[in-house]
Amino acid sequence: MRQQNKTKDFILKNIIYIAFVIMLIGLSVFAKAFLTTNNLINVLRQATVVGVLSMGMTYVIISGGIDLSVGSTMALASCIAAAYATTSTAIPLPAALALGCLAGILVGLINGIVVSYLGVVPFIATLGMQYAVRGVALVYTSGRPINALTTAYTNIGKAYVGFVPVPVILFIIIALIAWFFLAKTQFGRYIYAIGGNEQAALVSGLRVKRIKCAAYVINGLTAALAGIILSARVAVGSPTAGETYDLLAITAVVVGGTSNEGGTGGILPSIIGVFIVTVLNNGMDLLGVSGYYQKIVTGVVVLLAVIIDRNNVNRNH
Numbered sequence: 001m002r003q004q005n006k007t008k009d010f011i012l013k014n015i016i017y018i019a020f021v022i023m024l025i026g027l028s029v030f031a032k033a034f035l036t037t038n039n040l041i042n043v044l045r046q047a048t049v050v051g052v053l054s055m056g057m058t059y060v061i062i063s064g065g066i067d068l069s070v071g072s073t074m075a076l077a078s079c080i081a082a083a084y085a086t087t088s089t090a091i092p093l094p095a096a097l098a099l100g101c102l103a104g105i106l107v108g109l110i111n112g113i114v115v116s117y118l119g120v121v122p123f124i125a126t127l128g129m130q131y132a133v134r135g136v137a138l139v140y141t142s143g144r145p146i147n148a149l150t151t152a153y154t155n156i157g158k159a160y161v162g163f164v165p166v167p168v169i170l171f172i173i174i175a176l177i178a179w180f181f182l183a184k185t186q187f188g189r190y191i192y193a194i195g196g197n198e199q200a201a202l203v204s205g206l207r208v209k210r211i212k213c214a215a216y217v218i219n220g221l222t223a224a225l226a227g228i229i230l231s232a233r234v235a236v237g238s239p240t241a242g243e244t245y246d247l248l249a250i251t252a253v254v255v256g257g258t259s260n261e262g263g264t265g266g267i268l269p270s271i272i273g274v275f276i277v278t279v280l281n282n283g284m285d286l287l288g289v290s291g292y293y294q295k296i297v298t299g300v301v302v303l304l305a306v307i308i309d310r311n312n313v314n315r316n317h
Contacts, residue, residue, distance in 0.1 A: 015308060016255060020276050023283065031286040039282070041165065047278040048167040049230045051271065053249040054256075055178040056108075056222030058270045059215040061253050062182075064195040064262030065115060065122040067219050069107065070249060072133035074227030074242035077104040079137050081228050082146040082237025085153035093152045101224045107133055108220020112213030130246070137239035146237035157233030167229050174225065178218075179267040191215060195262025251298065252277045255305040276301075 011018065027034040053070055060067050081100025084091045107129065114125040159166045182188040190211050193201045202208050226245070231237045256273020258265025280301065284294045 016257060016276065016305060017272065020272070020279070023276075023279065027279070027283040027286070031283060033286055034283065039286070041163070043275075043278055043282050044168045045165050045233075046282065047274050048165075048171040049226050049233075050245065050248045050252055050278065051171045051274045052174050052222055052229060053226040053245055054252045054270045054274050055174055055267065056219030057249045057253050058178070058258055058265060058267055059182065059191060060122075060219045061250070061258050061260060062195045062262055062265050063191050063212050063215045064198060065212065065215065066126065066250065066260075067111060067216065068123065068126040068246050068250075069111060069129035069133055070219065070223040070226075071242035071244065071246035072130050072137065073104050073107045073220055073223035074230065074245060075239050076107065076133050076137040076140070076227075077101065077224035078227035078231035078241055079141050079146060079237040079239055081224075082149055082153070082231050083141075085150050086146060087148045087150055090150050093150070096153070097228060100228050101221055104220040104222075104224025104227070105217055106220070108217040108223070109213070111220065112216035115216065116209040116212040134239070141237070141239045143239060145239070147235070149232070149235050149237070154232050154235045157229050157231070158235075167233065170225075170229060174222065175267060175271060178222075182267055187211070187214070192263060195264075197263070248277065251302050251305075255301060257305075260306060 033039050053074070057067060057070065077100040080103045081096050083089065084096035084099060085093065090096075111126055111129055114120045114129075115122050118125075155166065156170070157167055161169060182191065190201070190206055193204070193206060194208055194211055198208060227242060230241060230245075252273040253265070253270045254260055254273070255276050256265070256269035256271070258269055258273075277298070280298065281294060284297065289297075
């Protein structure tokens with residue numbers, strides 16, 4: 001009986017990963033193009049933008065928050081970076097990238113101040129910022145896309161090192177940095193402590209407001225980096241870019257097993273969540289599933305992940 005309970009607990013705790021393995025096996029059998037080199041590289045490329053975005057989102061969700069403004073932040077940061085990387089206005093590439101990243105950091109800082117210091121509910125605060133930042137991007141570009149980007153800029157999204165796309169390399173580097181600070185530093189431990197029990201963390205002497213604010217700043221930076229990679233890949237800085245990426249990032253983090261109540265999760269689970277979402281969409285494309293049905297399937301997967309998370313939280317209590 002005890003062994004049966006252990007087996008049941010294991011399955012419930014890892015059902016998303018088990019389903020992912022089954023999905024991989026199924027696609028390998030029924031979608032002949034799935035295991036081809038070109039498709040696997042395509043999956044990696046598709047995963048990079050959402051993956052980079054998910055790294056910062058993991059910090060925010062573990063801290064007990066949420067950020068709905070990252071898609072708009074992607075658009076603004078990419079437009080600012082792209083505006084200084086056109087063939088007619090080009091400045092040194094590092095400077096253009098720094099300006100884009102600075103925009104993301106600023107948005108993250110505003111989110112952090114509003115949520116942490118002003119006490120506004122994260123959902124409401126970042127929803128407001130979602131509209132405000134998108135509006136700033138539209139005003140900045142007069143609603144027009146920024147074209148004629150330099151080759152140095154577009155190489156960020158299109159170039160290869162050997163057979164590996166540059167965006168994949170950038171994703172790996174960003175993921176390693178995010179993992180190190182979350183798993184191996186005092187700051188990371190504080191993030192978990194605040195998400196697990198904010199009041200207890202406050203009583204313990206942690207600077208809760210400052211740490212939560214820092215999580216949003218990190219999220220703003222990774223959103224900016226994701227936006228730059230996306231704009232470099234499509235060779236356009238668009239004020240309408242990233243409109244669904246905020247939900248994709250949240251989906252990947254939650255599906256990967258990071259609790260939407262905060263306090264648990266990690267970078268590796270989020271990466272797995274990114275690939276679950278990416279492979280699911282890629283597989284449905286290969287099988288010719290309508291985009292309408294793809295949205296239904298993705299929504300069901302998110303609901304199942306949340307239900308499983310809730311079940312695990314209840315069992316732990």
